[in-house]
Amino acid sequence: MHFTVKQAKEWLLQINDHMQEHKQELTRLDQAIGDGDHGINMARGFKEVVKKVNEKEYKTVGDIMQDAAMTIISKVGGAAGPLYGTAFLRMSLAFKDKVSIDYKTFTRGLDDALQGMKQRGKATTGEKTILDVWEPVVLFLEEGESFQPQALADTAKHAMEKTKNMIATKGRAAYFKEKSKGHIDPGAMSSYYIFLAMAEVLEEV
Amino acid sequence: MHFTVKQAKEWLLQINDHMQEHKQELTRLDQAIGDGDHGINMARGFKEVVKKVNEKEYKTVGDIMQDAAMTIISKVGGAAGPLYGTAFLRMSLAFKDKVSIDYKTFTRGLDDALQGMKQRGKATTGEKTILDVWEPVVLFLEEGESFQPQALADTAKHAMEKTKNMIATKGRAAYFKEKSKGHIDPGAMSSYYIFLAMAEVLEEV
Amino acid sequence: MKKIINDPEQVAQEMITGMLLAAPNKLKQLKDTTVIMRKDAPIKRKVGIVSGGGSGHEPAHAGYIGSGMLDAAVIGEVFTSPSVDQVYEAIKAVDSGEGVFLVIKNYTGDVLNFEMAAELATAEGIQVEQIIVNDDVAVEDSSFTTGRRGIAGTIFIHKIVGAKANLGGSLEEIKRVAEKAVANVRSMGMAITPCSIPAAGEASFTLSEQEMEIGIGIHGEPGIERKPLATAKEIATELTQKILADINLQKNDEVAVLINGLGSTPDMELYILNKEVQQILKEKEIHVYQTFVGEYMTALEMGGCSFTLLKLDDELKSLLDHPSEAPHFIVK
Amino acid sequence: MKKIINDPEQVAQEMITGMLLAAPNKLKQLKDTTVIMRKDAPIKRKVGIVSGGGSGHEPAHAGYIGSGMLDAAVIGEVFTSPSVDQVYEAIKAVDSGEGVFLVIKNYTGDVLNFEMAAELATAEGIQVEQIIVNDDVAVEDSSFTTGRRGIAGTIFIHKIVGAKANLGGSLEEIKRVAEKAVANVRSMGMAITPCSIPAAGEASFTLSEQEMEIGIGIHGEPGIERKPLATAKEIATELTQKILADINLQKNDEVAVLINGLGSTPDMELYILNKEVQQILKEKEIHVYQTFVGEYMTALEMGGCSFTLLKLDDELKSLLDHPSEAPHFIVK
């Protein structure tokens, strides 16, 4: 099974569906330990991503991922915008000129994305952020040999839930210190939906 | 029976007691059909009147009324300040150099006060103001021949209650138009307390 | 009622102290009064300009003290006109021999106290003239009422008379431009949340979560109508229409626009309202000479706004453009 | 949540339109962006100064655009950093060849977006320098956090770097005074009522009728402590003590003081707070060179305040005194 332009596009559409549907849930979490805009930011940004990728025909996965990255960077704003934007930009570089991507290349692209976000945000795992979902997912992919959609989604979900008991040391939630415990990190949750969307798309193949 | 410096002073002290006690009631009425400061204004002003007249020994009723007038003018503020201030100033002129005031002089002094307020406020009776208590009281005094404290208080009370069904055409309550109906005018109520205090003082004589 | 204060009975006094400490080189307090004035007043060969009223409308009026606007502001208790003697002291303090001009908002309390003070000053040989500002179109000017209220349009009157005085205008000339400006200024407000007088301890009125009041006064006096909270566009349309219905504005006429916040309405919302107002005026081909957006005449922490239009001719334009050093209305 | 708006998703865009319509002779919008800039930018032989961040803090930052302060402000959605490309466009637009200096408040979103934009601009051959403002002493600067937040002290940084740029300072010289100013500025805030982001539709946090929160951030991020609402004097004492504990101020040192309203706190209360602060500083024999009281950096309609102290030397004093035409910080 390979990841093609068709899957990439479906992935983006599916992410958008989740962001629209869970906008309020994400915002509520960000109200609890942030400034209450994460759901708004993600819903606004991915709506624009869908608009953008629906306008064009893409030949390569790299191209569609690059348009997604640029739209995320310019439309999401906040902390999540440059971080997710960096992730998609790194994937677009890893998938450059490719029309179909195999498991290994796909895994490498996601690891590039993770490393890009780590550098950009000067953060590491355990700080109650996006990274706490991306790293377990990348490790899971690196251990496997082919796409296992359900296990992928489970990994992301489990990772997201683990952020609940973490104390934030990066991002706005860090101001809440110990009080940030007891709430799932909003960025971790939006990352979960990104991987859930991926699993749903891979499932259909 | 005559009205002397002693009674004049007791009158002012008694007015103050009523204003402190009914501060919130007056303010509530003014909240309903004004700007909510009448009780605050009257309580602040008469507290100062008492402070002032307690500082000095007075020889004439005119003198103590003049100090009361000047204090009201400078400490009450709002619409009530210049109006009541004018009333007490007119009384002080009518009682000038007098150590003891008979019924006729007293009545004339109160009529002067009423006329002074009418001129100052360019208002007449029936406009749901202070005047709607003062005029009936002055008429009552003019019809009588000697002090009748209880009847005086009843007249003032009755007059105050009649303002409830009036529509205000002067002062801030005028902005409420028809809606001003159903609430006693705050100025009418403070005037009632002024005459109630007077009756209480005369009663004791 | 939640407030950052010490003693509800002392708010006006303590505010005055805080104002003076913030601008010790520009302002002084007239001893034993609640009068704040220019440190350099009285100004030789200039008519003195005095305004004032109850406090709770900040920056009105002390924020408009400065060369080109007011010489003194007389500050009352919250929403309560200052008393006669305070106004009288202010008049005496700013008179340089050229006389004193009073700007009075049309409320019984203000009118009575300022007029009595003017009588006292006149008796002392000081020339005093005055203007009563009644710009609020929410209250019809009929025999039914004491006349229209004075609201945010007062700021334009301060500017016009202050400029005229600075240019050496006599009391009579100042009175003439003041009357012209008042004849050409109209305002109207609306509220979405109430305010509370500190000493009263509770809100002056209540509005439900879905309600607004059109035409409300700056002390919470009622307006024309309570109705469901509308959009900025609808609100702008309603207020502008009411104002335009009352003032004769033709195509190509020029106006100054003031979008005033009543206290807790963010600048963001005032700018959104401004967008709508400018659109409406543009459609009517009324030319906007200058726009002011911000808090100019507040009602404590009331949520809401007022709009003011001042119809301009060349004279009013040049007076509006005249330099002012008043911290809340600086013109270079 | 009661707001005077049209569409909660469009508030930032509509506000920008309203701002431009209010000052068409002074401001322009960079096409297809949320960047507002001086109409006459780029200014020849002057380093361009760019600031910005989420909206909802008005008059920050667009109110500080003008000769002597900012050349451009990049405006994000409410409480959301503007994106990389917006900042990048602003940098390109104000560069006259002398380079561009960025003033960034220390929030992950702002830092990431501004830094990525700076990288892009540097790659295009534009010289870019920056300062990260972190004046909020409520959050200790430990490894536990992402560092202190940037709040109202940012306004002083705008003033200092804007003046230095106006005086012909190079990027390096501007960076030096910016670092000096940031090293000498400290702030702290508190809230009594919350704010709500229009698109969220509900308050970001709740406080009971008797509660206040000390050390709150300008987006409603938590502070140090929730406790019973205290008097102005107690609040002033607590905030001032926290600031003084963090900055080395000796007898006879000179400071600028900023008493900032967060949105719905009336000027009256800010002046009462100022009275208390000045008293405390006087007792410590710290000399107040200049005082600013008003709304400089708000959090929508939040009720509350922040205090800022900027320790001054001769250089900072002269930069603070340098003329500014920015409408919300005019200096003659």
Ligand SMILES: Nc1ncnc2c1ncn2[C@@H]1O[C@H](COP(=O)(O)OP(=O)(O)O)[C@@H](O)[C@H]1O
């Ligand atoms: N340095 C960082 N590295 C990785 N993720 C981060 C970092 N800082 C914040 N985040 C993530 O961003 C999320 C918040 O995004 P968002 O609400 O859109 O931005 P903002 O905090 O600017 O309002 C957090 O929940 C967290 O997961």
Ligand SMILES: Nc1ncnc2c1ncn2[C@@H]1O[C@H](COP(=O)(O)OP(=O)(O)O)[C@@H](O)[C@H]1O
């Ligand atoms: N023109 C007037 N003549 C007589 N009484 C008046 C007039 N205007 C107002 N009043 C009285 O003043 C009262 C209000 O006084 P107060 O609340 O102290 O002043 P303000 O209206 O300035 O807040 C009214 O209830 C009314 O009785």
Ligand SMILES: [Mg+2]
């Ligand atoms: Mg957020």
Ligand SMILES: [Mg+2]
């Ligand atoms: Mg009243």
Ligand SMILES: [Mg+2]
């Ligand atoms: Mg009053």
Ligand SMILES: [Mg+2]
């Ligand atoms: Mg944000």
